[in-house]
Amino acid sequence: MSIKSLFAIPFAKFATKKVNKWANNPHKTQEKVFKNLIATAKNTAFGKDHHFDKINSYNDFKKYVKVQDYEGLRTYVDRMVAGESDVLWTGKPLYYAKTSGTTSGAKYIPITKESMPTHIKAARNALLFYIVEKNDASFVDGKMIFLQGSPVLEDKNGVKLGRLSGIVAHYVPQYLLKNRLPSWETNCIEDWDTKVNAIVEETLNEDMTVISGIPSWVQMYFEKLIEKTGKKVSELFPNFNFFIYGGVNFEPYKNKFEALIGKKIDYIELYPASEGFIAYQDSQTEKGMLLQLDSGIFYEFIPATEFFDENPTRISLKDVKIGVNYVIILNTTAGLWGYNIGDTVEFTSTKPFRIKVTGRIKHFISAFGEHVIGKEVEKALNDAIQGTDINISEFTVAPQVNPESGLPYHEWFIEFENEPKNLEKFALKVDASMQDQNIYYFDLIEGKVLRPLIIRKVKKGGFHNYMKSIGKFGGQNKIPQLSDNRKIADVLQNFLIEE
Structure with a gap:
């Protein structure tokens, strides 16, 4: 020693x-x-x-x-x-x-x-x-x-x-x-x-x-x-x-x-x-x-279920409870005030105060540290279909962390109303837009940690059938555009067009 x-x-x-x-x-x-x-x-x-x-x-x-x-x-x-x-x-x-x-x-x-x-x-x-x-x-x-x-x-x-x-x-x-x-x-x-x-x-x-x-x-x-x-x-x-x-x-x-x-x-x-x-x-x-x-940070918390309300509950550490999903708000010695970093946390203990990160207040993917959000995937699709006759009925995106072979990737499940003539070329356009928008995603592709995204074609009516299969079919239930896990993606495998 x-x-x-x-x-x-x-x-x-x-x-x-x-x-x-x-x-x-x-x-x-x-x-x-x-x-x-x-x-x-x-x-x-x-x-x-x-x-x-x-x-x-x-x-x-x-x-x-x-x-x-x-x-x-x-x-x-x-x-x-x-x-x-x-x-x-x-x-x-x-x-x-x-x-x-x-x-x-x-x-x-x-x-x-x-x-x-x-x-x-x-x-x-x-x-x-x-x-x-x-x-x-x-x-x-x-x-x-x-x-x-x-x-x-x-x-x-x-x-x-x-x-x-x-x-x-x-x-x-x-x-x-x-x-x-x-x-x-x-x-x-x-x-x-x-x-x-x-x-x-x-x-x-x-x-x-x-x-x-x-x-x-x-x-x-x-x-x-x-x-x-x-x-x-x-x-x-x-x-x-x-x-x-x-x-x-x-x-x-x-x-x-x-x-x-x-x-x-x-x-x-x-x-x-x-x-x-x-x-x-x-x-x-x-x-x-x-x-x-x-550490020079004064914390505030808003219950995630109320975050998008007009007047959500906004509390300090004194009023938090174990097991509630909160949006964490920072006030710092770097001059950030009432600052929402977008993360949600849950307290696992109050003696002392311990937390676990539960996700983002908006749907996202960050399985590899890329911090991809809904706005980015929407824009990527819009960029790719611009000036074409391609129509999309529904889509969702999930990470594939452990593929059977090759590098991990983002897996896009798309139900086309009118599909592209060349799916691979279309996927490259979508991927190029993602790289332009998100520097972390760009770094992961450039660094060969991820390979470019892969698109899976979902059968017509496939998303509706998926929602029925999980008992959430109806106007108030929406498919998340992206998820940081494969809970949706793994079930959607049952509704794909066989290549």
């Missing part, structure tokens, strides 16, 4: 004790965060426009600040991007995390000097809780790999711009730099296929103990390792005992992962977002992830 691993255990106990202190005083902690947010942002453009000087309670806040998404704050963000100071938060941001926009191009999520450290500390604390629970820090002596975006950043009017994972790469603690892989040069490779091959070469003969990344990307890395060596991952890396992931539902991957690894391992789930690091798994035995109450 090295000095590093020897000191890691007492440090982990000290750090987790501090976390438990605020976790055991949740409402006092959130009240402190709320007061700090309002006081600090009082003289910003947003604070002045929304009467922060009159806000003395959460009820006051709800009176002056509405729930909104990125488009609701866009005019303020545009002013910041243009170089203005003191707009949503004091001063200028340290970074903009660039993400895929849903209605009007790329989004620029501000990260400030106050919010940046919370991203780093939360990720670190997830590992420290694991050390305390296992009473073992031997993994810190091995090599650690974090599959992430390029750390090369652009400049936007004096503020650095990049993907969140690339920004975070600049904050790896000094004591971990010697253990960290891939190398900086490899991490900067933009082409994902080339990058993974380089990572395979760099890690092949190393003692890998920690591997982290989006499951679809890591699965590709594992497959390339096995293809090159003919050995299971656990044979190559016998000290690799846990995997860190976030951003997608891991369940569809678990069986495949353990087959590739060759043994059962532990998993640590994270809930990071460009808007803030929201939660992490603090226990291998308890369900859910510990909600980060002391």
Whole structure:
């Protein structure tokens, strides 16, 4: 055991004790965060426009600040991007995390000097809780790999711009730099296929103990390792005992992962977002992830069943209940106010407050981290049929995570009223539109994690017959345009035109 691993255990106990202190005083902690947010942002453009000087309670806040998404704050963000100071938060941001926009191009999520450290500390604390629970820090002596975006950043009017994972790469603690892989040069490779091959070469003969990344990307890395060596991952890396992931539902991957690894391992789930690091798994035995109450985020919650109502219930942490599906709303030290990131969560515990991510408030697909939404699939179809005589009666889209052969893909089930003469050419048009609209989907196709979408033709009347088969046939029941699972897709196999 090295000095590093020897000191890691007492440090982990000290750090987790501090976390438990605020976790055991949740409402006092959130009240402190709320007061700090309002006081600090009082003289910003947003604070002045929304009467922060009159806000003395959460009820006051709800009176002056509405729930909104990125488009609701866009005019303020545009002013910041243009170089203005003191707009949503004091001063200028340290970074903009660039993400895929849903209605009007790329989004620029501000990260400030106050919010940046919370991203780093939360990720670190997830590992420290694991050390305390296992009473073992031997993994810190091995090599650690974090599959992430390029750390090369652009400049936007004096503020650095990049993907969140690339920004975070600049904050790896000094004591971990010697253990960290891939190398900086490899991490900067933009082409994902080339990058993974380089990572395979760099890690092949190393003692890998920690591997982290989006499951679809890591699965590709594992497959390339096995293809090159003919050995299971656990044979190559016998000290690799846990995997860190976030951003997608891991369940569809678990069986495949353990087959590739060759043994059962532990998993640590994270809930990071460009808007803030929201939660992490603090226990291998308890369900859910510990909600980060002391990270400069004041949380609000709206029951998902009420979200589209004219006056939905809007509550703070004090009033949440276990088992209710909530839309999570953020107010942050990055200057996001009443911000709906689109996720739904459910509380698994209130002592301490732990959550699990249940999905998106709108139907979506993010089995591979692509965050595809209904608006995008609708536009893709419209782009493909423009200027043709093709007519579509109904459609739905689902991920195919574990195909019998080849790469995973998005599977489109379409009932044509008037079908295209060349289905493959039509599918390529749809796929091209999807790639144009969604940068994550584009990256997955380019990186050969996904292959282009595949269209299945549904028999005429097939969707109606499907709805009858599940007892939901009628005007009030609609087929979701896309799903993040195969519950609908697997039944629709019974209603396909045989090729």
